[in-house]
Amino acid sequence: xxxxxxxxxxxxxxxxxxxxxxxxxxxxxxxxxxxxxxxxxxxxxxxxxxxxxxxxxxxxxxxxxxxxxxxxxxxxxxxxxxxxxxxxxxxxxxxxxxxxxxxxxxxxxxxxxxxxxxxxxxxxxxxxxxxxxxxxxxxxxxxxxxxxxxxxxxxxxxxxxxxxxxxxxxxxxxxxxxxxxxxxxxxxxxxxxxxxxxxxxxxxxxxxxxxxxxxxxxxxxxxxxxxxxxxxxxxxxxxxxxxxxxxxxxxxxxxxxxxxxxxxxxxxxxxxxxxxxxxxxxxxxxxxxxxxxxxxxxxxxxxxxxxxxxxxxxxxxxxxxxxxxxxxxxxxxxxxxxxxxxxxxxx
Amino acid sequence: xxxxxxxxxxxxxxxxxxxxxxxxxxxxxxxxxxxxxxxxxxxxxxxxxxxxxxxxxxxxxxxxxxxxxxxxxxxxxxxxxxxxxxxxxxxxxxxxxxxxxxxxxxxxxxxxxxxxxxxxxxxxxxxxxxxxxxxxxxxxxxxxxxxxxxxxxxxxxxxxxxxxxxxxxxxxxxxxxxxxxxxxxxxxxxxxxxxxxxxxxxxxxxxxxxxxxxxxxxxxxxxxxxxxxxxxxxxxxxxxxxxxxxxxxxxxxxxxxxxxxxxxxxxxxxxxxxxxxxxxxxxxxxxxxxxxxxxxxxxxxxxxxxxxxxxxxxxxxxxxxxxxxxxxxxxxxxxxxxxxxxxxxxxxxxxxxxxxxxxxxxxxxxxxxxxxxxxxxxxxxxxxxxxxxxxxxxxxxxxxxxxxxxxxxxxxxxxxxxxxxxxxxxxxxxxxxxxxxxxxxxxxxxxxxxxxxxxxxxxxxxxxxxxxxxxxxxxxxxxxxxxxxxxxxxxxxxxxxxxxxxxxxxxxxxxxxxxxxxxxxxxxxxxx
Numbered sequence: 004x005x006x007x008x009x010x011x012x013x014x015x016x017x018x019x020x021x022x023x024x025x026x027x028x029x030x031x032x033x034x035x036x037x038x039x040x041x042x043x044x045x046x047x048x049x050x051x052x053x054x055x056x057x058x059x060x061x062x063x064x065x066x067x068x069x070x071x072x073x074x075x076x077x078x079x080x081x082x083x084x085x086x087x088x089x090x091x092x093x094x095x096x097x098x099x100x101x102x103x104x105x106x107x108x109x110x111x112x113x114x115x116x117x118x119x120x121x122x123x124x125x126x127x128x129x130x131x132x133x134x135x136x137x138x139x140x141x142x143x144x145x146x147x148x149x150x151x152x153x154x155x156x157x158x159x160x161x162x163x164x165x166x167x168x169x170x171x172x173x174x175x176x177x178x179x180x181x182x183x184x185x186x187x188x189x190x191x192x193x194x195x196x197x198x199x200x201x202x203x204x205x206x207x208x209x210x211x212x213x214x215x216x217x218x219x220x221x222x223x224x225x226x227x228x229x230x231x232x233x234x235x236x237x238x239x240x241x242x243x244x245x246x247x248x249x250x251x252x253x254x255x256x257x258x259x260x261x262x263x264x265x266x267x268x269x270x271x272x273x274x275x276x277x278x279x280x281x282x283x284x285x286x287x288x289x290x291x292x293x294x295x296x297x298x299x300x301x302x303x304x305x306x307x308x309x310x311x312x313x314x315x316x317x318x319x320x321x322x323x324x325x326x327x328x329x330x331x332x333x334x335x336x337x338x339x340x341x342x343x344x345x346x347x348x349x350x
Numbered sequence: 351x352x353x354x355x356x357x358x359x360x361x362x363x364x365x366x367x368x369x370x371x372x373x374x375x376x377x378x379x380x381x382x383x384x385x386x387x388x389x390x391x392x393x394x395x396x397x398x399x400x401x402x403x404x405x406x407x408x409x410x411x412x413x414x415x416x417x418x419x420x421x422x423x424x425x426x427x428x429x430x431x432x433x434x435x436x437x438x439x440x441x442x443x444x445x446x447x448x449x450x451x452x453x454x455x456x457x458x459x460x461x462x463x464x465x466x467x468x469x470x471x472x473x474x475x476x477x478x479x480x481x482x483x484x485x486x487x488x489x490x491x492x493x494x495x496x497x498x499x500x501x502x503x504x505x506x507x508x509x510x511x512x513x514x515x516x517x518x519x520x521x522x523x524x525x526x527x528x529x530x531x532x533x534x535x536x537x538x539x540x541x542x543x544x545x546x547x548x549x550x551x552x553x554x555x556x557x558x559x560x561x562x563x564x565x566x567x568x569x570x571x572x573x574x575x576x577x578x579x580x581x582x583x584x585x586x587x588x589x590x591x592x593x594x595x596x597x598x599x600x601x602x603x604x605x606x607x608x609x610x611x612x613x614x615x616x617x618x619x620x621x622x623x624x625x626x627x628x629x630x631x632x633x634x635x636x637x638x639x640x641x642x643x644x645x646x647x648x649x650x651x652x653x654x655x656x657x658x659x660x661x662x663x664x665x666x667x668x669x670x671x672x673x674x675x676x677x678x679x680x681x682x683x684x685x686x687x688x689x690x691x692x693x694x695x696x697x698x699x700x701x702x703x704x705x706x707x708x709x710x711x712x713x714x715x716x717x718x719x720x721x722x723x724x725x726x727x728x729x730x731x732x733x734x735x736x737x738x739x740x741x742x743x744x745x746x747x748x749x750x751x752x753x754x755x756x757x758x759x760x761x762x763x764x765x766x767x768x769x770x771x772x773x774x775x776x777x778x779x780x781x782x783x784x785x786x787x788x789x790x791x792x793x794x795x796x797x798x799x800x801x802x803x804x805x806x807x808x809x810x811x812x813x814x815x816x817x818x819x820x821x822x823x824x825x826x827x828x829x830x831x832x833x834x835x836x837x838x839x840x841x842x843x844x845x846x847x848x849x850x851x852x853x854x855x856x857x858x859x860x861x862x863x864x865x866x867x868x869x870x871x872x873x874x875x876x877x878x
Contacts, residue, residue, distance in 0.1 A: 007429045011773065103509070205484050205485050206480070206483060206484060206485060207478045207480050207483075207485060209485075210471060210474075210475060210478060211465065211476070212484060213474065214464050214471075214475050216465045217466055217467070218462070218463070218464045218465070220462055221462035221463055221464050221472075221475075222464070222475060222476070223445070223446055224424070224425070224426065224446045224456065224458065225446070225450075225462070225472075225475045225477075225528070226445075226447040226450045226476035226477065226532075227447075227475065227476045227478035228445070228447065228448055228450075309534070335466075338464075338465075338466070346426055346427075347426070347427055
């Protein structure tokens with residue numbers, strides 16, 4: 004387990020370093036004039052990669068909290084959609100407010116709605132003994148239905164979160180504009196990776212969470228309140244996934260569209276698996292998937308003559324499939340994932 | 351004969367036991383505890399006292415309700431009625447957390463350890479030290495070290511080891527440290543010796559005596575009579591969910607306890623005449639098998655099983671028995687070496703070819719995974735391996751009458767007690783399920799029987815029956831490969847005995863030349 008975890012962390016670090024090194028090359032070395040290198044490592048493509056990665060990171064963290072507690076979460080997509088729609092509704096209702104408070108309200112709405120979706124998932128799975136896959140699917144259908152019913156295409160929300168440059172750091176060459184000149188949810192996502200990763204390894208909460216996901220009965224007999232922790236983590240996970248959806252409305256686009264999550268929840272789930280249920284691993288996976296999306300974009304814009312358009316459009320999906328399929332058998336899911344814990348069974 | 355009056359006659363009802371020094375008040379009082387599960391009464395009106403500084407053995411067959419009672423005491427199951435007092439105070443136990451707070455700790459039969467985590471993490475889980483919200487493993491480790499040192503080497507553990515890498519005896523040690531680390535005054539051990547060699551059992555008993563002398567009250571659950579006489583201060587016997595008697599080691603014998611346990615006098619030995627081995631039926635040459643994770647489970651093993659003999663395969667868990675049987679029955683790929691069945695190469699044959707065409711009966715280690723379909727009826731389960739050939743099928747359709755007739759015959763011959771042959775197999779008792787699997791796999795005229803843990807988790811009556819059947823197959827000229835973690839089973843049945851240790855086969859010799867002690871040493875990897 005430890006070795007695999009390390010290898011996913013190494014992958015994340017390696018990928019980040021590779022991209023940064025590329026960015027420096029473009030900035031300082033004579034490679035700047037070579038079109039393909041600019042396309043692969045230019046500021047545009049890297050910024051886009053991070054933008055595409057943020058919702059995946061948050062969605063994946065939500066999935067990790069849930070699944071490390073032993074509860075399967077295929078409903079990340081639904082949690083994200085609910086978060087996005089709630090952000091839009093809150094922000095739209097306060098269009099006449101100043102932009103700051105309106106966005107703050109939108110953020111609160113997205114967190115609370117995500118948490119509510121998480122709690123609902125926990126209730127379905129733990130209280131009512133519903134199959135965890137079915138419960139996840141029902142979350143997706145629920146949020147799709149609600150957002151489609153109540154979304155009015157004529158309403159327009161005003162404004163979105165602007166970049167908050169970090170003093171001093173944002174003035175650094177290359178790294179500054181890439182990492183320290185971003186709107187706040189991006190910072191939150193990156194910080195959340197560090198916080199969740201650290202907490203899982205080094206806090207009481209983390210130890211107990213890992214234990215209930217691996218062997219809930221062992222945790223129970225050791226005096227850990229298994230159900231309470233599962234409720235807590237699923238709810239927290241829902242809030243994070245919801246924020247991943249809210250990011251699209253509050254920070255990336257500024258608007259809501261029907262079906263705007265467009266499979267990002269499932270790609271986040273792929274990131275959970277690719278990252279071996281570890282936050283840093285999931286960060287690496289999200290960056291990889293975001294980067295594939297960005298490269299695909301650049302290639303389309305450049306109208307590269309050597310590749311047919313349809314093949315270019317396949318890139319992000321092919322990368323996802325290869326990444327997840329290539330890892331089959333190398334990652335290890337939490338031991339009790341998907342098996343509801345019932346204290347009172349014989350033996 | 352009813353055992354309870356017997357116990358009363360010899361003055362051993364717990365109320366009247368007056369020979370305990372300085373221990374007037376029980377630390378644990380169980381009063382009138384009854385537990386219903388849907389359709390079963392697991393415990394009926396149980397009274398039990400436990401005094402500080404004593405080892406109480408709770409003896410009973412599988413299914414007698416021992417584990418259920420202990421799960422109630424340690425807070426996993428709420429009792430349907432009745433009460434539990436600890437140190438005179440009524441214990442309102444809603445979860446294991448409450449029981450731990452009251453000083454009760456239990457070592458479960460299936461160890462409750464998170465196998466991907468370290469020893470230290472498992473010990474402190476639920477009782478962690480933190481500093482400003484951050485785990486403080488250094489302090490925890492000092493605490494555990496200090497605790498272990500008090501036992502002078504008997505509880506030595508490596509806190510940084512991962513559970514997965516530890517042998518069973520070491521995991522048991524971790525469980526005991528985990529219990530003591532929580533300050534347990536009442537220690538419950540549920541069949542702890544099932545996974546130990548005789549030598550390891552001996553040192554466990556030494557440790558338990560030490561704990562007892564320091565004042566810990568210990569409940570020791572087992573169905574092994576010899577161990578009870580060895581370690582217990584007092585004995586309580588459970589049968590069908592009720593306490594049927596109390597006794598003391600000095601005042602009883604194995605036979606008397608067995609009678610109390612079963613309710614009649616069982617035969618503790620299997621009648622067996624010397625066998626007449628014929629030519630080899632199963633020839634295994636230089637066989638190597640890997641686990642799913644790529645590690646070597648079976649390491650260049652060679653042996654033969656002859657017609658008319660039982661080859662007993664002893665050894666602790668995780669030493670390659672499971673993988674060896676898997677390879678021999680076609681359930682697991684062979685990495686190298688050859689297997690010949692009746693002269694034909696079956697090294698890479700499918701389970702179907704080995705079982706059906708080759709004529710190998712297989713009683714699998716885990717009947718729930720490989721031996722039965724719980725939702726299917728008794729009759730259907732009895733033809734799982736025959737249902738696509740005559741007389742059970744014609745023109746691709748099942749012939750229900752033939753299947754029922756077959757089931758009636760088998761049920762009668764193998765004493766399978768079901769209310770109806772259409773009853774789902776999952777609703778039968780463990781003993782009857784196992785007898786069904788045995789019945790299906792013992793067809794007349796099959797050349798080879800591979801029996802893995804054939805009596806695990808079944809009642810004494812069924813054990814007797816199954817042992818008898820295995821000996822009969824061997825007398826009829828069948829070759830039998832018997833794999834078991836239970837030394838007594840191996841010693842009772844086998845004609846030749848070998849031990850598996852870390853994937854190697856060691857000490858293959860005629861049964862007459864080995865005894866428990868030597869087998870125990872071999873199981874620990876010490877060749878004599």
